[in-house]
Amino acid sequence: xxxxxxxxxxxxxxxxxxxxxxxxxxxxxxxxxxxxxxxxxxxxxxxxxxxxxxxxxxxxxxxxxxxxxxxxxxxxxxxxxxxxxxxxxxxxxxxxxxxxxxxxxxxxxxxxxxxxxxxxxxxxxxxxxxxxxxxxxxxxxxxxxxxxxxxxxxxxxxxxxxxxxxxxxxxxxxxxxxxxxxxxxxxxxxxxxxxxxxxxxxxxxxxxxxxxxxxxxxxxxxxxxxxxxxxxxxxxxxxxxxxxxxxxxxxxxxxxxxxxxxxxxxxxxxxxxxxxxxxxxxxxxxxxxxxxxxxxxxxxxxxxxxxxxxxxxxxxxxxxxxxxxxxxxxxxxxxxxxxxxxxxx
Ligand SMILES: Nc1nc2c(ncn2[C@@H]2O[C@H](COP(=O)(O)OP(=O)(O)OP(=O)(O)O)[C@@H](O)[C@H]2O)c(=O)[nH]1
Ligand SMILES: [Mg+2]
Numbered sequence: 001x002x003x004x005x006x007x008x009x010x011x012x013x014x015x016x017x018x019x020x021x022x023x024x025x026x027x028x029x030x031x032x033x034x035x036x037x038x039x040x041x042x043x044x045x046x047x048x049x050x051x052x053x054x055x056x057x058x059x060x061x062x063x064x065x066x067x068x069x070x071x072x073x074x075x076x077x078x079x080x081x082x083x084x085x086x087x088x089x090x091x092x093x094x095x096x097x098x099x100x101x102x103x104x105x106x107x108x109x110x111x112x113x114x115x116x117x118x119x120x121x122x123x124x125x126x127x128x129x130x131x132x133x134x135x136x137x138x139x140x141x142x143x144x145x146x147x148x149x150x151x152x153x154x155x156x157x158x159x160x161x162x163x164x165x166x167x168x169x170x171x172x173x174x175x176x177x178x179x180x181x182x183x184x185x186x187x188x189x190x191x192x193x194x195x196x197x198x199x200x201x202x203x204x205x206x207x208x209x210x211x212x213x214x215x216x217x218x219x220x221x222x223x224x225x226x227x228x229x230x231x232x233x234x235x236x237x238x239x240x241x242x243x244x245x246x247x248x249x250x251x252x253x254x255x256x257x258x259x260x261x262x263x264x265x266x267x268x269x270x271x272x273x274x275x276x277x278x279x280x281x282x283x284x285x286x287x288x289x290x291x292x293x294x295x296x297x298x299x300x301x302x303x304x305x306x307x308x309x310x311x312x313x314x315x316x317x318x319x320x321x322x323x324x325x326x327x328x329x330x331x332x333x334x335x336x337x338x339x340x341x342x343x344x345x
Contacts, residue, residue: 006157009067011150014143021056025049046115046128053135054108065097077244084236085152100138107134160204166334167216167245172252173269174222175260177287180317182219190219200234202241215334225265249282255300256291284312290319
């Protein structure tokens with residue numbers, strides 16, 4: 001499933017559905033108004049109106065059903081983002097939707113019979129009104145969850161398509177220069193500013209490696225140093241991208257004395273990322289070397305190497321220092337994976 005395709009599912013809120021039903025029923029009234037209508041003529045009008053309301057509801061619920069089916073089959077990253085927004089896994093919503101479908105069919109059938117069997121006009125009108133009320137209440141009772149689905153779809157459809165292949169996630173605390181790096185390595189134009197959480201969702205750029213394919217580089221929101229259950233939904237998007245999409249993570253540090261968050265905090269978040277994806281590689285990158293005195297750079301780099309055994313690559317995304325080396329490193333990793341895949345065929 002490509003998230004852009006979700007735009008074709010326009011989900012109605014309860015209010016929108018109510019208005020649609022009301023408008024269509026009024027149209028029928030205008031067409032069929034006749035004074036002193038006979039009981040049989042009235043019954044025909046009421047049955048047509050009830051049928052219209054039922055069809056509108058049914059097509060809305062069918063839409064929800066195919067949306068949920070599409071989402072259930074989608075990549076785990078999209079499913080988790082959906083769960084983040086709605087609090088429910090798509091597959092858990094399937095029974096709810098099936099139940100709604102069943103309920104409206106039963107109500108429709110029951111009230112059609114009551115209208116057909118009514119012996120006077122008043123009885124027919126009462127049966128019709130209660131039928132409409134019950135049909136609408138099936139949707140109204142689920143309005144919260146439907147609104148959360150609508151919101152999740154809007155959020156999901158903003159996300160980039162994930163292409164199969166080699167994906168590098170740029171992660172780190174806010175303000176370390178993740179978006180600046182993406183903008184320098186690819187043609188993407190992420191927003192860059194000196195305020196935390198400038199980036200609020202995942203943003204993608206590509207490095208072409210002709211003729212073999214391309215590297216997908218994903219810029220993410222900043223991650224703060226706090227437990228997972230305290231993280232906000234923006235940070236969680238970054239965590240989910242690391243967990244579900246990464247072949248390699250570039251973990252960016254700002255080792256400069258002016259960094260927005262302390263170096264200790266940045267190390268703690270680094271450790272949490274390493275632990276999150278034990279079997280994948282996390283490459284530490286020190287950014288802003290233009291702002292960092294040499295002795296500080298060296299002491300912090302050797303501290304990291306001593307504890308984690310990895311030597312950070314030192315760059316300045318803003319000035320462009322060492323970005324060629326970083327690009328070559330990513331291309332080497334991409335080629336390694338491509339060769340590995342080719343050998344399997
Ligand atoms: N001096 C210097 N400033 C940099 C460098 N890289 C980024 N900056 C600045 O740091 C600030 C934050 O940069 P961003 O790229 O927006 O940082 P981010 O990590 O994407 O921030 P969030 O989206 O908030 O997580 C901006 O003012 C950049 O100009 C660098 O290498 N050197
Ligand atoms: Mg950013």
